[in-house]
Every structure is written in structure tokens, then in C-alpha cells.
Amino acid sequence: MTTTTSAAARDVIDRRRDATGKANRRPVRPARILLYIVLTIVALGWLAPLLLAVYASLRPYQETAKYGYMSLPHHLSFKYYSQAFSQGGMGKYFLNTLIITAPALVLTLFFASFVAFALARFKIPGRKFLLILFTAGNLLPPQVMVTPLYTLYTKIPLPYWLSESGTVYDSYLGVIAIHVAFQTGFCVFVLYNYMQTIPSELTEAAVVDGAGVWRQYWRVILPLARPALGALATLEFTWIYNDFLWALVFMSTGDKLPITSALNNLRGQFFTDYNLLAAGSVLVALPTLIVFFALQRQFVSGLTLGANKG
Numbered sequence: 001m002t003t004t005t006s007a008a009a010r011d012v013i014d015r016r017r018d019a020t021g022k023a024n025r026r027p028v029r030p031a032r033i034l035l036y037i038v039l040t041i042v043a044l045g046w047l048a049p050l051l052l053a054v055y056a057s058l059r060p061y062q063e064t065a066k067y068g069y070m071s072l073p074h075h076l077s078f079k080y081y082s083q084a085f086s087q088g089g090m091g092k093y094f095l096n097t098l099i100i101t102a103p104a105l106v107l108t109l110f111f112a113s114f115v116a117f118a119l120a121r122f123k124i125p126g127r128k129f130l131l132i133l134f135t136a137g138n139l140l141p142p143q144v145m146v147t148p149l150y151t152l153y154t155k156i157p158l159p160y161w162l163s164e165s166g167t168v169y170d171s172y173l174g175v176i177a178i179h180v181a182f183q184t185g186f187c188v189f190v191l192y193n194y195m196q197t198i199p200s201e202l203t204e205a206a207v208v209d210g211a212g213v214w215r216q217y218w219r220v221i222l223p224l225a226r227p228a229l230g231a232l233a234t235l236e237f238t239w240i241y242n243d244f245l246w247a248l249v250f251m252s253t254g255d256k257l258p259i260t261s262a263l264n265n266l267r268g269q270f271f272t273d274y275n276l277l278a279a280g281s282v283l284v285a286l287p288t289l290i291v292f293f294a295l296q297r298q299f300v301s302g303l304t305l306g307a308n309k310g
Helices: 002-024 029-059 061-067 080-085 092-121 127-139 142-153 174-197 200-208 213-224 225-243 245-250 259-266 275-294 298-303
Strands: none
Touching: 029 174, 029 275, 061 275, 080 092, 080 275, 092 127, 092 174, 092 213, 092 225, 092 245, 092 259, 092 275, 127 174, 142 174, 174 225, 174 245, 200 213, 213 225, 225 275, 225 298, 245 259, 259 275, 275 298
């Protein structure tokens, strides 16, 4: 009896396995093959400049000058990387970038998430207009604001311990503030739309339990918004880290400039070693690549939020 039952069970399992295997083995459509080919070409097109910079940074300048950048290598080494780091003074500039990027990123996500929470969860008069206003601020070209902001920065006083110039101009605080001001609007727009998908019953239950506004935001909504915050953190870090316009306009002390300015130190007055410059460019790009791969899961899940929601 037991043997018969076991044989019948195995037969059922085998049939289900065969059915599942047949269901999974769907024919590959030509359209899907074409899609993969196009995506591969586009990906290689985006990666080509970075790969060429890495390849050039490993070769001596004399070799590429004689045989060309697309020739086969005769000698590869990492000496350009150590030379670029020391000659460009990158340690100091990396620290300057950290002083600007870290506070700007944290403040942007904090302000944007709290504003988006308030607009999404409370019936504030004119909240749609406020959301449009936040979004419209991103449509204004930053270059249009350079002259009035420069004049304003030179007239706003700051204590000496915050700014050696005595004003907002030539201070880290000024660059941080402009990044927060310009990036908050986009983050509010993204987080507002995501928080609209969170069931209102969650905050209603928190209110019944006696939770105030801050506790609803910090304990209920913010943990659920982690995927969206992770995606925004990746994008915002890249944008703030790579920016050079605001630091160039609002800072006069060269030792305070961010890492993007370090590449100028690798350019000679009469001669530029482009292989050395390529090594410096790779070093400058490394932090953004590290952040992207570290937050890759959050970034992808943040981009696909709501894809399966009706």
C-alpha cells in the first residue's frame, strides 16, 4: 500500500515538473532578441568613454602618442593613479566634496520627505499649487540665477567661524544651501507621488494609537519610503558630487573647491598628459560608482515602484 502510494506521488510530481518545464520553455521571439541587441549596444555606448579612460590611464603617454589610443598595449601599470592623486591633491579635494555633499544630501532628503509627507497626508489649502511650485523651480536654468545669487551671497553676513569672508560667499554653507534649495523640489515631487500609494489606514491607525505628526512621519511613513529614498539618494549624490558650477561661482578660495576642480591641477600650461588626466577622471568617478553599486538594489526597486499597482 505504501509502495503504491509513493509511486503515485512520484508520478504526480514528475508530471507537474514536466508541465512546468514546458511552460517555462517558451519560444524566444525575434522582437525580444532585437530588444536585447539594442539594449546591449546602448549600454556599450554609455560604457565606452569610461572603458577608454580606464584603458588609457593604464598606458604610458609615449606609447599612445606613437601607436594611438586604440592600439594594443605594450606596457600597463597603475603609476598614473598614484601620480594623479598626489599631483592633483585629491585627498584634500575629496574631503571638501564630502563636507559639501553629505550635509546637502541628508538635508535635501529630510526636508523633501517631510514636505511630501505633509502634502500627501494632510489637507493643506493650496497643496496642489505648492507641489506645482516645487516642481516648477526645477525648470528654471541655474545659470539664470547666478548673478542675483552672487550679489545676495556677498551681502548676507555670517559669523567668522562659519565663513572667513564674513558673508555667505566663499563658505561651504552657501554651496550646501544652494544644492538643498535646487534639489528639494524634484525630491518632493517624487516622494509625494510615492507616499500617495501608501494606504491611509496606516496613519489613521497610528493616530488612533496616539501618534503625533512626527511619530507618523518617522515611525510609519519613512520606513515604508526607503526604496524611494534609496533611489533618490543615488541620484542626488551623483548630481551634487559632480556639480562644479555653484562651487566655482560662490567660492574664491581654491583650497575649498570640490574634487571636480582637482582635474585642473593635472593640466599643464603648455602640455597636457591625457593619460594622466584619464587616471584622474577615473579616480574622481569612483565614489559615484561605489555609491551606485552599494545602493543598486534600492535604486532599481525605487524606479520600479508602482509598476504592479493598479
